[in-house]
Amino acid sequence: MKPEDVRRLARALPEVVEGAHSGHPDFRVWGRIFATLWVEEERVVLRLSRAQQAEWIEAEPDRFEAIEGAWGRRGWTNLNLWEADEDALLAALLAAWREVAPADEDRI
Template sequence: MPEAIEGAHMGHPDFRVGGRIFATLSYPRRGFGMVKLTAEQQELFVNTRPKAFAPVPGKWGERGATHVRLQAAKQGDVREALTLAWQNHAPVPKARRD
């Protein structure tokens, strides 16, 4: 994931691109993660993989913030969710000028 960096926010490791958080670990507690999906992406993950993915409570969850239960999630599903979250927040490349 080009330009992604690891940081920390409120005591949790996080991952950012373009200065924006797209994923965290150990939130709300150890064994969980969070990915910032679109509401549509979140609906797909929650409906098709309900044991692994759940909306974050409140407004953040309504906007696509999604808990990941790491023990219940398949590696490929986590990879897909992380990739989507990164794509949602990655800066759009500027068009080349020739």
């Protein structure tokens, strides 16, 4: 997958706005970041639950890895785009979106 695939899939989720921080594009729902795109490194950093993070890293260690330090302990997880297919990328973006979207937001 490529960075433009991240943009296309993330923007298709409800209420998503593309922003930027620290020089990287990010994707937000209701002002909360759920994914940050590292274009040059061809990876996306996702806000997952700790349980999801552990499951996905165990199941697919070539695709997923926890961010080092406190961010990783809070669920922030790397997804290497060159290892991902569209189904995996969409599932990860959706999981991250659900992690930060308000509970009353329409769930997909």
